[in-house]
Amino acid sequence: MSALLQARDLVRCYEGPKSLFGKSPAVRAVDGVNLTLRPGETLGIVGESGSGKSTLGRMLLGIDPPTSGTVAFDGEAMPPLQSPRWRALRAQMQLVYQDPLAALDRRLTIADQIGEPLEIHRLAKGAERSERVRDLMAQVGLRQDQGDRYPHELSGGQRQRVVIARALATSPRLLVCDEPVSALDVSIQAQVVNLLRDLQESHGIAMVFISHDLKVVRNICDHVAVMYLGRIVEEASSDEIFAHPLHPYTRALVSSVPIPGKPLTGRILLKGEPPNPAQRPAGCAFHPRCGSAKPACHVAAPPLEPVALARRAACHLLVSPQDHAA
Amino acid sequence: MTFVSIRDLKVAFDGVHVLHGIDLTVARGEAVGLVGESGCGKSVTWLAALGLLPGKATVSGSVTVEGQQLIGAARASVEAVRGGRIAMIFQDPSSSLNPVRTVGRQICESLALHRGLDGRARRAEAVRLLDMVGIPDAARRVDLYPHEFSGGQCQRVMIAMALAGEPDLLIADEPTTALDATIQAQILDLLSTLRRETGMAMVFISHDLGAVGAICERVNVMYAGRIVESGDIAPMFERPRHPYTQGLFDAIPRLDGTRNRLIPITGTVPDPRRMPDGCAFAPRCTKASAFCTDTRPDLKPQTDGRDLACFHPVAHQQTVAGEERRRIPA
Structure with missing residues (x-):
């Protein structure tokens, strides 16, 4: 099956503030990312704050133009931002943010907001539009009488349902979700995660799911890419990567998840904090925090290479993955 | 041995009751978890107990620290307990720190208030505390401002400030929620190490059952x-x-x-x-x-x-x- 979304060598640099002595070095927020997303597939992007996962998500939708590299949607290059072709394409790819209250217009009713994309993309109007809005509200589990309410009258979970319904209005083929459940309580989070899973099954929407919550990502994604300082350090199926993480960073990440009933002992504790992207360490960016760094790690950055069937990792220590998988 | 005892604590904001009678105790040296979703009153319980709620809140009930009543007590006697015997740290460290003062000065402030230290001894103690909470190169970084520390390090500074009064009880209100996974693991490890070393009691307020399970012996839902x-x-x-x-x-x-x-x-x-x-x-x-x-x-x-x-x-x-x-x- 051909790819729905293909990213090649994506790089995004942000200029630092100008100092007295000229320009400060550019921050490479995303640094050479290659991704493929097939129709109907869900790809999880995991990483700590500053790893470039949100920037990557915005580039995949063409909202943030890449400094270099290309994004192809359905085999065709992403049109430039704000161009008529890009606007038309946006009907097929939608974005769900973390904070639903910020994503919604406080002065429009829920029904108006859900119907707005239909108007913008001239998909439906009048009675047909109202019918479609009712249908969308039912799909995400909102009551019909809530259509006349304003965002502040709904709970956090309900607001996120509105955002999801609005994103679904144009029947998109791609949904990029940036931390969609992070602001929600556990019990509500489970409701929204189930909703996303159901929609994915019933509509076959391809999804890029950006999150720092490994438990949620594992539950919703087929495939997972772990980012560290702008690069993908490991990529594998969701079942494999959490059961047998290979890269030392992924291993630390997986072991850092507190699990009820498990004591703190035996967890991998990383030294230090993620480095500043403006001062990227030489060699492997992870080596200053890595417990098993070798001299080679200080010198050369490891490329993302296949280490087993359908999985790739960027680590000098994984030349023979069998030893580590054991 | 009971250290803090809360009996029938009720809180109302503008006539709306948010706490309907909380009974709980914390023994000396014990780690107690307080779990629940946002808005369930877990933070309000301890803010009320320590007299930190705004004036529009009506608080009733009893909070005793080794027999000393805090609710309705004179400000001076509450202040002797708060920060000294009972310290509290919050979710967002960067908004709890004063951005225009060096972290050293902020830690020294608690040392002066609760331990009566001054001069060189006070500064040495501030450096020791920063070192204890795992700030590398503490002797130099004591003179830096909060914005020069990362989120995880700011939380460490907050913990150092809380420890300055040598508290018998540390109340940690969602201390790791705003932090990244690997940093969260570090802070949880630090908190349990500190508790082992100092023998202080801890109340861990969180919505994360995993984190509570890693730290606490007893839990209230x-x-x-x-x-x-x-x-x-x-x-x-x-x-x-x-x-x-x-x-x-x-x-x-x-x-x-x-x-x-x-x-x-x-x-x-x-x-x-x-x-x-x-x-x-x-x-x-x-x-x-x-x-x-x-x-x-x-x-x-x-x-x-x-x-x-x-x-x-x-x-x-x-x-x-x-x-x-x-x-x-x-």
Whole structure:
């Protein structure tokens, strides 16, 4: 099956503030990312704050133009931002943010907001539009009488349902979700995660799911890419990567998840904090925090290479993955 | 030995009751978890106990620290306890620190207030505290400003400030929620190490059952301004008996095993202005009967040593089956 979304060598640099002595070095927020997303597939992007996962998500939708590299949607290059072709394409790819209250217009009713994309993309109007809005509200589990309410009258979970319904209005083929459940309580989070899973099954929407919550990502994604300082350090199926993480960073990440009933002992504790992207360490960016760094790690950055069937990792220590998988 | 004892603590904001009578105790050296969703009153409980709520809040009940009453006490006597014997750290470290003062000066302020140190001894103690909480190169960084520290390090600085008064009890209000996973692991490790080394008691307020389980010996589960279940952590985590506690566990996605649909708790938390007459959880509870919607269950001691406020607790056998399905062996 051909790819729905293909990213090649994506790089995004942000200029630092100008100092007295000229320009400060550019921050490479995303640094050479290659991704493929097939129709109907869900790809999880995991990483700590500053790893470039949100920037990557915005580039995949063409909202943030890449400094270099290309994004192809359905085999065709992403049109430039704000161009008529890009606007038309946006009907097929939608974005769900973390904070639903910020994503919604406080002065429009829920029904108006859900119907707005239909108007913008001239998909439906009048009675047909109202019918479609009712249908969308039912799909995400909102009551019909809530259509006349304003965002502040709904709970956090309900607001996120509105955002999801609005994103679904144009029947998109791609949904990029940036931390969609992070602001929600556990019990509500489970409701929204189930909703996303159901929609994915019933509509076959391809999804890029950006999150720092490994438990949620594992539950919703087929495939997972772990980012560290702008690069993908490991990529594998969701079942494999959490059961047998290979890269030392992924291993630390997986072991850092507190699990009820498990004591703190035996967890991998990383030294230090993620480095500043403006001062990227030489060699492997992870080596200053890595417990098993070798001299080679200080010198050369490891490329993302296949280490087993359908999985790739960027680590000098994984030349023979069998030893580590054991 | 009871260190802090809270009895029938009630809080109302502008006439709206948000805490409906909390009873809880913390013994010396003990780590107690306080778990619940946002708005359930877990932070308000301790803010009220320490007199940190704004003036519009009406607080009643009793909070005693080794027999000394805090509610309604003179400001001076509350201040002798707060920050000194009981210290508190918050979720967002960067907004709790003063951005225009060096971290050293801020730590020295507590040292002067609670320990009466001054001059070189005070600065040396500030450096020692920063070193103890794992700030590298503490002697130099004591003179830096909060913005020169990362989020995880700011939380370490906050912990150092809290420890400055050599407290007998540290209240940690969602201390790791705003932090990245690997940094969260570091802070949890630091907190449990500090507790081991200093022997202080700790109250860990969190919505994250995993983090609470890693730190605490005892846990209180709160829902809509009341404690609904409390007891020792191991039996509670193995066999939660209140349907809400069970629901919280079921809602957590798993990191291993098969990827099943999650089991959410339907509905949302009740509006404090329109609380149900009976059990506050009844509208969302799968086991609720007509009796539950009329009558409110009290928190009562059970034969297995825990306290529970439920007419239809989750049965034993059912939980064992649930355990196979949901839980990870310790």
